[in-house]
Amino acid sequence: MKDDELIWPSLFRECVYKFFINMCHLSSNLYHGDNALKYVIIVFLIFLPLNVNSSITFVNGSFEDTTSLQIGRPYGVGYWCGDICEVVEAMDGIVPYDGNQMVKFVNSTTYGPSSSSVASQLYQFINLADYQAYIETGEAQVTVSFYVNRIPGDSEMDTEFEVGIDAFAGGPGNYPNSNYTTRMDSVLVGCLSNGDVATWERIQAELTIPAGTDYLCIIISAVENVYNDGSLIEFDGQYCDFVEVNVFLPVAVEKSSWGMIKKVINSHP
Ligand SMILES: [Ca+2]
Ligand SMILES: [Ca+2]
Ligand SMILES: [Ca+2]
Helix, strand or coil: CHHHHHHHHHHHHHHHHHHHHHHHHHHHHHHHCCHHHHHHHHHHHHHHHHHHCCCCCCCCCCCCCHHHEEECCCCCECCEEECCEEEECCECCECCCCCCCEEEECCCCCCCCCCCCCEEEEEEEEECHHHHHHHCCCCCEEEEEEEEEECCCCCCCCCEEEEEEEEECCCHHHCCCCCCCCEEEEEEEEEECCCCCCCCEEEEEEEECCCCCCEEEEEEEEECCCCCCCCCCCCCCEEEEEEEEEEEEECCCCCHHHCEEEEECCCCC
């Protein structure tokens, strides 16, 4: 045990030494290097604190965790919530795009089939409360993408999927059912999928986040664009997987002319 106690301080000193040496090289490059290298290092140093204490949370983009997919209205961050959907493994001849699981859209409401609703939607909130200095520039951006697939089906087979981003003021607990007065901006992108179960189609939405935005609502859905069933089976075999969310924050609030940097929340969910 005594040897172990001696080893750790030694390793720590070695790490500190290597860190110090690397910092010396960086400092030298900063002084003698070209502007491009200088900016890369400055950007790294600026964003280091954000990476350590990041409060931006986006979870379960590949649906490998069954515990965070819930039915009903969302109230907080850190989970998927929405209409009736199922997390499934490979089925209908469709293999998940990533990992072992994917989502099967089942109903257009939280209680079952309905002729008054045509979209089966899943939501996830992203809280931006700790990034207000960046959001207030009006220059932050977000992209959301996901992959969709479906069975060929018959003449009544629905083929459309959508991805949406809503930017809201206020807290996620105030998420509106029908009152969208706190919505600052939104974007909705649709895609008509093909009937080949071997291919996954990708959809992406992009939004410049308005100043005043406190949180984002990410929406992925399958749409009854061909036949709106009011009972029994609404969606015959529509699937999705691998949702990616990227938020782009200004490099520096005071020097936004440096451009934008990719702030990856979940590059491989
Ligand atoms: Ca998956
Ligand atoms: Ca396909
Ligand atoms: Ca239908």
